Amino acid sequence: MHSFSDFSFNGKKALVRVDFNVPLDAAFKITDDTRITATIPTIRKILNDGGSVILMSHLGRPKEGPTEKYSLRHLVNHLSDLLNVKVQFANDAVGEDAVQMAAALKAGQVLLLENLRFHKEEEKGDRAFAEKLSKLGNVYVNDAFGTAHRAHASTAVIADFFGPNEKTFGLVMEGEVKSAEKVLHHAAPPFTAIIGGAKVSDKILIIENLLQRANNIIIGGGMAYTFFKAMGGHIGNSLCEDDRLDTARDILEKAKANQVQIILPEDAIIADQFSNEAQTRECMSNEIPDGWMGLDIGPKARMAFEEVIQKSKTVLWNGPMGVFEMDSFAKGTETIAHAVAKATSNGAFSLIGGGDSVAAINKFNLANQVSYVSTGGGALLEYFEGKTLPGIAAIQ
Numbered sequence: 001m002h003s004f005s006d007f008s009f010n011g012k013k014a015l016v017r018v019d020f021n022v023p024l025d026a027a028f029k030i031t032d033d034t035r036i037t038a039t040i041p042t043i044r045k046i047l048n049d050g051g052s053v054i055l056m057s058h059l060g061r062p063k064e065g066p067t068e069k070y071s072l073r074h075l076v077n078h079l080s081d082l083l084n085v086k087v088q089f090a091n092d093a094v095g096e097d098a099v100q101m102a103a104a105l106k107a108g109q110v111l112l113l114e115n116l117r118f119h120k121e122e123e124k125g126d127r128a129f130a131e132k133l134s135k136l137g138n139v140y141v142n143d144a145f146g147t148a149h150r151a152h153a154s155t156a157v158i159a160d161f162f163g164p165n166e167k168t169f170g171l172v173m174e175g176e177v178k179s180a181e182k183v184l185h186h187a188a189p190p191f192t193a194i195i196g197g198a199k200v201s202d203k204i205l206i207i208e209n210l211l212q213r214a215n216n217i218i219i220g221g222g223m224a225y226t227f228f229k230a231m232g233g234h235i236g237n238s239l240c241e242d243d244r245l246d247t248a249r250d251i252l253e254k255a256k257a258n259q260v261q262i263i264l265p266e267d268a269i270i271a272d273q274f275s276n277e278a279q280t281r282e283c284m285s286n287e288i289p290d291g292w293m294g295l296d297i298g299p300k301a302r303m304a305f306e307e308v309i310q311k312s313k314t315v316l317w318n319g320p321m322g323v324f325e326m327d328s329f330a331k332g333t334e335t336i337a338h339a340v341a342k343a344t345s346n347g348a349f350s351l352i353g354g355g356d357s358v359a360a361i362n363k364f365n366l367a368n369q370v371s372y373v374s375t376g377g378g379a380l381l382e383y384f385e386g387k388t389l390p391g392i393a394a395i396q
Contacts, residue, residue, distance in 0.1 A: 004042070004141075007168050009051030013105060015137030016042065016170060017154050019144035019375065020057035020075055028074040033082075035146070036075065038375055040082055042143045042170035043110065047085070052105040054137050056093060056154055057144070058117040066118045076112060085110050093119060094132040102136040122153045127160075129153045134161035143170025145177070145376035148391030149383075159394035167395055172375065177392060179372040180383050183351050187314035189215055194309070194336060196221035196319030197356065200244045204251075205385035206318065211254050216261045216312070218305050220297050220321035220332065224264050224285065227252070233286025236270070237293040263308060267298030269322070269329060276326040296322030297332035309339040313347070317361075318354040318381070324363070333360045341369035353380040 018039045023031045030036070046053050060070040073089055080087045085108070090098040093113040101111050113136075116122040121129035130153040134140070140162045142148075147155045159167050169177065183191075193214045195203050200223045210217055219227060222239035229235050230248035255262045268285045270292040271278035282298050283289075297305070309315060317340055321332035337360055344350045352361050353374035361367050374380045383389055 004045070004168050004171055004174050007139075009046040009049035009139065011107065012046075012049075012051040012139045013054060013102065013137040014046045014051050014139050014141050015054045015056065015133065015158075016046070016141040017144045017147075017158075018042075018055050018057045018170075019146040019172075020055075020072060021059050021146065022075070024069075024074060028069075030075065030078055033078065035375055036079060037082065038172050039143050039170065042141065042172060043083060045171070046141070047083075047108055047110070050107050052107055053110045054102050054105065055110065055112045056116055056133065057113075058122065058147070058154075059115050060117075062115065062117050066114075070115050070117070072112055072115050079110075079112065083110060087112050090114060093122075094129065094136075098136060116152075116154050123150075124153070125151050125157050126153050127157055130157035131161055134158050138166065140167040141170045142167075142391055142395055143172045144391065145173050145374070145379055147379065148173070148176075148376060148389040149379040149387070151390035156390035156394040169395055173392075173395075175372065176374055176376055176380070179351050179374070180353075180380060182349060183314060183316050184213065184384060187213065188349065189314070190312050191314040192216040192218060192308055192312040192316075194218045194220070194305070194315065194317040194319070194340075196223070196321050196333075197354070198222040198239055200226045200241055200248060203319070204244075204247060206381060207251055208254070209384060209386045210316075211251070211258050211260050214260055214316075216263060216308050217255065218263045218308060220265055220301070220305070220336070221319055222294075223319075224297075225294055227264055228286045231286070234288060235286070235294065236288035236290050238268075238270075238288055239293070261308075263304065265297040265301030265321070265332075266304060267300045268294035269296040269298055269331070271295050271328070274323075276328050278328070280328060294322075295326075296324075296329035302332055302335040306335060306339040309336070309343050310346070312343055313349070315340050315343055315348055315350040316384070317350070317352050317357050318384070320356045320360050324356075324360055330363075334364050337361055337364045337366050341366045344370050353377070353384075
């Protein structure tokens, strides 16, 4: 497999799988173009080499075939502005329109295909559909890390129709894979993983895999209260998965056996209701009175977490420390964001992944002060769970 930078696209028609699954408002205007802007350097390199680009993506989850709401047509003008090239649009991903437009494409030109998921064959990983797509170009570039965990026609199966020197990752995919591998397989110690969010059940596999690799695992967010209850603490009305208490105890025992330090938030900011206007107070995390719930980590926890992060050489952050969308409960997540940025400036390698962590690092304007911000929520999670991602395996 070539590295993307070494690959020459001169005279090539590059079929590029991108992740343009972006949010649109009621007027079909893009409200967050992060995923589009991330792929611009990949597209530019192909055009600058003297190649042409055929872009394919999905948008949303259309159930009944073509739907105006999920048409990629809505992205054409913005994409044209970003590339400073008039982007052409094919009304279908594999129909006659797409075949003719792809065949007529000249060097320096860009064609965007209609939503792949308007065809049920895409998500089924249908070989005949993948083969039809493959015939539109003569090299295949996968730059859609966000869908790398799906064995869909355009993300994995299509690669079978290109030889080893006719397929490569794009720059987004390369950066994602390199950063994830660095953390998972080549982490400089001390390696600290910060795991937050609501549920232990969402993060069990990632925690169990990290127990073999991390030196410290910081646990915050709603999932921390399942651990406190498992240890006999009183958590009031805080979020808790009662069916995961044994799992929590098991994780604590494995950590001890592996000499991994699990760090839970000693104190919490508690509230009498789930609201930004709720009454709040500080409280020990295992002594929360009935009728109250923990919605953020407290000052002692903030200080303890910060201290561990500062001493780390590798940091993975997945999941917030509290309900950071409400200003009353954002302090814990903000403290972590600043601590990770500070550790990075002191030489640590930091990887931020998962939708909420990415939203948090952006909210506090610190995205350019960490090593890498991942665009692939579910894909990154599965990678850190130790799973093989079909979209990566197909190229490698």
